[in-house]
Amino acid sequence: MGNTVGKEFMLRTRYAYLEGTGQSQGHTQPELELPFDSTGNIIKLPEPDLLPDTNVNFLELVEMRSTSRKYSDEPITLANLSQLLWCTQGVKLVMPDSATFRTVPSAGARHAFETYLLVNNVEGLKPGLYRFLAIDHKLIEITTADNITDEVTAALLNQQQVKKSAVTFIWTAVTARMTWRYGERGYRYLHLDAGHVCQNLYLTARILNCGACAIAAFDDEQINQILGIDGQEQFVIYAATVGK
Template identity: 55%
Template sequence: MPDNTLSPAGAGLEFMEQTKYRNLKRSDQEKGLARPPLELPPAPGLPVMDLPKPATLAIPHLDLRMAIERRHSVRSYAKKPLSVDELSFLLWCTQGVKSEHGTHATFRTVPSAGARHAFETYLLVNDVDGLAPGLYRYLALTHRLCQMTTNPTLHIDIARACFDQDFIMRCGVAFLWTAVPYRMTWRYGERGYRDLHLDAGHVCQNLYLAAEAISCGVCAIAAFDDDAMAEILGIDGKEQFLIYLATVGKCETGP
């Protein structure tokens, strides 16, 4: 029989135990503390650009069952750029805001516990028409992009931080989702960390399915050096940390 005694080596089991409802303390929402903002603001002075509006995009229709049947991880991509329209479509499908409830909540194209939507979407752009290679952040509330850096070795640095998964360097764009945990724990306390990981799955599956409509392949990545990625993204790794990423690129052969 396995030894289920909780110990430093059993951090996962300890996490599950301590986040059971019977072990939770009052959340900050229950204490009447102010809710965190719905989105991190862009840093002053950084370029911000509008994206094509979702309603204007001419995206081929694809039967949902066909998209589900085709969906699989793709690590080899054609040397063909994505268009800005296609990128706009993928961003809307993964974090697009359908409506806002004042400053309290957003209702998006993906589910999130309590509509807390604790993610920020960063993009490693390698090959997208009209965009310089580099790091960007999606401003979901206004459907815009903020250009963070044009570091020419960024794709190499990120591939290394993902334990040399070199297909990252050959994708058209990589989606990097960071979590701002207080957006979730404000309502749910420590239990909210469970919800963050569930939400990551919702977001990434939407990316897989949406990519099928534009002849792109996706590969989700959960293996990365947390501290190295935090340094690359300029985040602290605690109040904001990378939770998941995925590469996207044009398929080498059609469906």
């Protein structure tokens, strides 16, 4: 039986097949964060270090982690959202033109993800689509069109928890950040990194008395188009809903 696409991917990303990387060839390192329109509607989030401390029994927290697809109409607060973002992509330290150190592990501190949010029920935020500016710990509004929730839900294969969620996290991978150092093998690491991020979302949601549901089933073309990304140099890699 011939190689399937998956088997071929695993084969061709072995070290034996890797050629010189952008880093080894002296190419300029990609930006640590994608540029954004500084004149857009930017929302400052509560600072993570000002959020109240929470006493956690870690083993109990891990045991209680579960997937929840049903949510109440109770909103989450902007502070809740800030904490969820901090624990999944929070930037602890910036080494200019070199790396960011964040609250999740990433191969070589490449941190290739951008976080987009479909907001449905967050206090102080108009429903719509936003992007997280991780280095500044702020949001920038992308669109508050009335039909955006329906569009995203359809792109996520009509999974109805998207409509009922307080917020849906959508993570995109900026491939150059990872492949600059690791070449084609970096595509493996992107998917591993996505797991680290989503697990932190689950655990943080539990602390906040919220439920979460990871989503890997989506129409790639459709969701990439909604976010205005090309699907190759940047593509949606994972998503997850959160709600009370």
